[in-house]
Amino acid sequence: MKHLLLAASAAASLILPVAASEPAPIPSPGEIAAAAPASDWIAIAPSDLLVMDLAPDAKGKPRRVVIQLMPAPFSRGWIGNIRKLAAAHWWDGTSINRVQDNYVVQWGDATEKKPLPIGLATVPESEYQIEDRPAVMRIIETMHRNKVRIEELVRQQRRSGSPRIYAPEMRTKVDPYADLQGFAQGWPVAGSTGLWPIHCYGAVGVGRNLSPDTGSGAELYAVIGHAPRHLDRNIAVVGRVISGIEHLSSLPRGTEALGFYKTEAERMPIASIRIASELPAADQPQFEYLSTESDSFARYADARANRRDPFFIRPAGGADICNIPVPVRPVAAK
Incomplete structure (x- = not known):
């Protein structure tokens, strides 16, 4: 038995140095972000978050989408309009009307007849980029x-x-x-x-008609496919979805041209859209991003x-x- 223990000890002495010399595992991007110190994270003000509550799913589970609005100096005119629309509760009772595969989900007033709040700015095309x-x-x-x-x-x-x-x-x-x-x-x-924000996955932009129309901000869309960079400087980017993108990307695709839904029954009802700072404190989502x-x-x-x-x-x-x-x-x- 003594000889067996010595042999085992000798074998261990040969194995341990090899294990000790192995390089540390290379961290993944997610692990690097998770290990970042608290000082590297920046809190997002509730006043810069747009909270969209959709109709609950078939099991009654809430469906909330949180959008971070772009900071100045980008998209200022449209974001000012979006704040006014949210304050007026304009989106309450509207719907998601378009889901185009590998492209966008779009929401607003399907009838295009709902009166807009007074005082919305008409934003010129020059604001697509900072000059x-x-x-x-x-x-x-x-x-x-x-x-x-x-x-x-x-x-x-x-x-x-x-x-x-x-x-x-x-x-x-x-x-x-x-x-x-x-x-x-x-x-x-x-x-x-000049400089401009770009269309990546989750980017939120302003729907519009033909130029020179630039959209008011009442019609919004979120990118749910490969980054459509050809839209840069052609449509305003006003934010990005930071939570709940799965509630948009998993919706049934529309069967009409450009992914629009054919019937009212197909549309996803929007219960409310609010700036987070307008919600009760206990219901305000809190997020931070890596600087x-x-x-x-x-x-x-x-x-x-x-x-x-x-x-x-x-x-x-x-x-x-x-x-x-x-x-x-x-x-x-x-």
């Missing part, structure tokens, strides 16, 4: 700092002997839709001489571009900007 030079330069500088932060992360990983991921210059690949792209204030944006100016986001973006966690075989070497969704998480009520 104000000082504002543009400030945002571009932020985007550049974020890009440099990611590139420095890559260099640090190489110096530390980490496996090669990708050359920093690959970050400057041309976006087929814009001269530059990046993140600012927690949102994906693109631009050239796109943080080192945690730089590591997260790099991991999205180069998946090296156990499931993946080859890092991609880059990522479409819409494939780097900004992490958003609910916050427990205090």
Whole structure:
């Protein structure tokens, strides 16, 4: 027995150093976001959340969709209208009227006869992008700092002997839709001489008729398919769905042209749409997003571009900007 114990000890002494030398598992993007310190997360004000409550499902379960509205200087005119429409409870009793596969879900007044609140702004097409030079330069500088932060992360990983991921210059690949792209204030944006928000999955935009009409904000849609970037600067982006997208993307597809529902019975009733700050305190959803100016986001973006966690075989070497969704998480009520 003594010899057996010695043999087992010797075998263990040979095994343990090998196990100790194994590299730590490479974290996934989700694990990187989850490990980010509290200081890297930014609370979303309830006044910037649009809460849409749909009719309950067949089992009586509530269906709530929460939309984060874009911050200034983007989409200001339309968002001002949306706030007025929500304050007037204009959407109560309207419906989801259109669900087009791999494209959008759209809601509003199907009859197009419901009077709009007084005082809605008529927004010019020029507001599809920001042209104000000082504002543009400030945002571009932020985007550049974020890009440099990611590139420095890559260099640090190489110096530390980490496996090669990708050359920093690959970050400057041309976006087929814009001269530059990046993140600012927690949102994906693109631009050239001006800047504009872009259509990624979950983006919320303003339905409109033919130009020069730009829509009032009464007709809204959410992207439920591959990012339709061709809509950028052609329709206003005013926000993004941060919770409850499954209640929109799982709806039956409309059978009429462009996915419109044929009958009233097919439409999904909207019980109410409110700005979250107008709801009772106990019913106000609370969310926060990972700061796109943080080192945690730089590591997260790099991991999205180069998946090296156990499931993946080859890092991609880059990522479409819409494939780097900004992490958003609910916050427990205090």
